[in-house]
Amino acid sequence: MPDITAFTRLSGQKTHQKALIKPLLRMMISxxxxxxxxxxxxxFFGMPSFILPAPIxxxxxxxxxxxxxxxxxxxxxxxIILGLFLGLFMGLFFALQMLLFKPIKQWLLPILIASQAxxxxxxxxxxxxxxxxGIASKIVMAALIIFFxxxxxxxxGLRNTPSGYLDLAQTMGATKWQMLxxxxxxxxxxxxxxxxxxxxxxxxxxxxxxxxxxxxxxxGYLMLQANARMMIDEMFAAxxxxxxxxxxxxxxxxxxxxxxxxxxx
Amino acid sequence: xxxSMRALSAKIPALQIDISAGYLRYTGSKxxxxxxxxxxxxxxxxxxxxxxxxxxxxxxxxxxAGLLDQKTSWSGELKTTPPQFNLxxxxxxxxxxxxLMPWLSVLDNVTLSAKFGNTITxxxxxxxxxxxxxxxxLDSADCLxxxxxxxxxxxxxxxxTLMQNKPVILMDxxxxxxxxxxxxxxxxxxxxxxxxxTVVLITxxxxxxxxxxxxxxxxxxxxxxxxxxxxxxxxxxxxxxPECAQLxxxxxxxxxxxxx
Numbered sequence: 001m002p003d004i005t006a007f008t009r010l011s012g013q014k015t016h017q018k019a020l021i022k023p024l025l026r027m028m029i030s031x032x033x034x035x036x037x038x039x040x041x042x043x044f045f046g047m048p049s050f051i052l053p054a055p056i057x058x059x060x061x062x063x064x065x066x067x068x069x070x071x072x073x074x075x076x077x078x079x080i081i082l083g084l085f086l087g088l089f090m091g092l093f094f095a096l097q098m099l100l101f102k103p104i105k106q107w108l109l110p111i112l113i114a115s116q117a118x119x120x121x122x123x124x125x126x127x128x129x130x131x132x133x134g135i136a137s138k139i140v141m142a143a144l145i146i147f148f149x150x151x152x153x154x155x156x157g158l159r160n161t162p163s164g165y166l167d168l169a170q171t172m173g174a175t176k177w178q179m180l181x182x183x184x185x186x187x188x189x190x191x192x193x194x195x196x197x198x199x200x201x202x203x204x205x206x207x208x209x210x211x212x213x214x215x216x217x218x219x220g221y222l223m224l225q226a227n228a229r230m231m232i233d234e235m236f237a238a239x240x241x242x243x244x245x246x247x248x249x250x251x252x253x254x255x256x257x258x259x260x261x262x263x264x265x
Numbered sequence: 266x267x268x269s270m271r272a273l274s275a276k277i278p279a280l281q282i283d284i285s286a287g288y289l290r291y292t293g294s295k296x297x298x299x300x301x302x303x304x305x306x307x308x309x310x311x312x313x314x315x316x317x318x319x320x321x322x323x324x325x326x327x328x329x330a331g332l333l334d335q336k337t338s339w340s341g342e343l344k345t346t347p348p349q350f351n352l353x354x355x356x357x358x359x360x361x362x363x364x365l366m367p368w369l370s371v372l373d374n375v376t377l378s379a380k381f382g383n384t385i386t387x388x389x390x391x392x393x394x395x396x397x398x399x400x401x402x403l404d405s406a407d408c409l410x411x412x413x414x415x416x417x418x419x420x421x422x423x424x425x426t427l428m429q430n431k432p433v434i435l436m437d438x439x440x441x442x443x444x445x446x447x448x449x450x451x452x453x454x455x456x457x458x459x460x461x462x463t464v465v466l467i468t469x470x471x472x473x474x475x476x477x478x479x480x481x482x483x484x485x486x487x488x489x490x491x492x493x494x495x496x497x498x499x500x501x502x503x504x505x506x507p508e509c510a511q512l513x514x515x516x517x518x519x520x521x522x523x524x525x
Contacts, residue, residue, distance in 0.1 A: 164362050164364045165364060165366065167327075167330075167332050167360070168358060168364045168377075169377075169381065170331070170332060171330050171332065171356060171357070171358040172377065172429065173378075173381055173382075174380075175381070178380070178381050182377075183366070186366065186368045187366075187368075189368070261368075263367035263368050263409055263410075263411055
């Protein structure tokens with residue numbers, strides 16, 4: 001018996017390593033292909049660098065201005081992460097309210113849908129007015145843009161607990177609160193996780209759009225400034241960092257979710 | 266410590282349940298599901314209920330488990346002996362699906378009911394481990410249920426049911442989703458572990474009923490009522506003999522009547 005467990009553990013490790021290397025390899029290849037195409041377009045069509053700079057120029061810029069880029073990246077990253085936390089917290093809170101109090105649901109649902117009907121981008125100037133040019137308005141933008149997917153996922157997850165689980169808990173004499181805490185909430189986690197994955201991808205949109213409308217720092221701000229000064233290579237450098245930031249955030253969150261929700265299918 | 270140990274292993278009273286002129290109707294439905302139901306589940310014995318799909322046997326079980334209180338109206342007598350024991354607080358329910366929580370380890374699944382009482386003590390954990398040993402799954406205590414096969418999962422469910430330490434066990438086809446050999450072993454294990462409990466077992470499998478039952482009811486009709494069948498005098502779990510084969514024939518004949 002111990003031999004078998006040792007064997008499975010070993011092979012498990014191996015497959016784990018493979019599982020890590022393969023996507024990395026795939027990503028490297030797709031990045032190379034994209035960069036190659038990009039370079040080919042610049043060379044083939046003779047693009048001037050103020051329209052489309054070559055990837056090499058962008059990388060030079062990236063290295064040259066790394067301190068400035070890093071400073072603005074930190075600001076945007078902070079906005080995204082705080083926005084994520086705020087949006088998740090609000091989504092969870094609203095979903096719980098709708099679950100626990102039926103009348104509240106009837107009142108909240110139209111508001112929730114209306115909040116999604118108003119484009120968040122249209123709200124941005126108002127948010128600037130109320131919350132100022134600083135980081136707060138961008139956090140709220142990011143939170144607002146993820147609010148709807150998180151709330152609906154969380155609510156659906158909490159509502160669709162398999163009825164057998166609830167029956168079992170009821171025969172064991174669980175109170176409403178115990179049922180929520182020990183059965184409904186954990187059962188909703190896989191659904192909530194897909195909401196969080198969506199949120200992580202779209203939260204940067206909110207933060208950067210907020211920066212475009214009015215700010216004094218952040219990658220969105222840097223891009224606007226660079227654009228105005230025709231420093232297109234810097235704009236692309238900022239864009240590159242922003243996409244890397246989003247991808248990194250997604251993979252980190254995905255790994256964390258898989259670690260904490262190992263039963264997720 | 267020792268007090269809770271005693272509480273866990275304490276002899277629970279055997280409970281008898283008698284139903285007379287039972288009538289059950291779902292709210293919003295025009296016709297009754299059960300009518301003129303007379304049954305008795307003697308203390309410490311296995312009662313098997315057979316019947317076609319939709320005959321109301323699951324409704325009866327769910328009603329006994331207290332799961333239908335808000336959805337149905339009931340009339341008739343439901344008596345427990347000794348009478349001071351409330352049925353709802355003295356049952357453990359085992360369904361066709363094992364209903365193991367996928368986020369809890371096997372051990373935590375077994376101690377699930379303790380979560381709804383108060384905090385889980387070291388003693389309870391010990392008791393749960395002892396039960397897991399009885400069902401032969403001590404090695405899997407820290408696994409998540411998804412690692413287990415169907416038969417193993419149902420054994421964990423059995424351990425969880427025993428952990429509740431209730432005198433009445435209500436079972437709704439708990440062995441129907443596994444292969445024949447696994448089912449046979451599960452029946453033996455359940456029979457061994459649930460010896461002094463009052464067991465009500467719903468099944469679609471006449472052989473299962475014949476093997477395990479101290480008495481058999483067949484539910485049929487619309488609204489349905491129950492009819493008692495005589496079982497062989499031999500001891501459970503029965504080896505299949507000509508008498509059993511005869512009983513199986515008459516069960517099938519009974520069930521086919523319902524077509525009319």
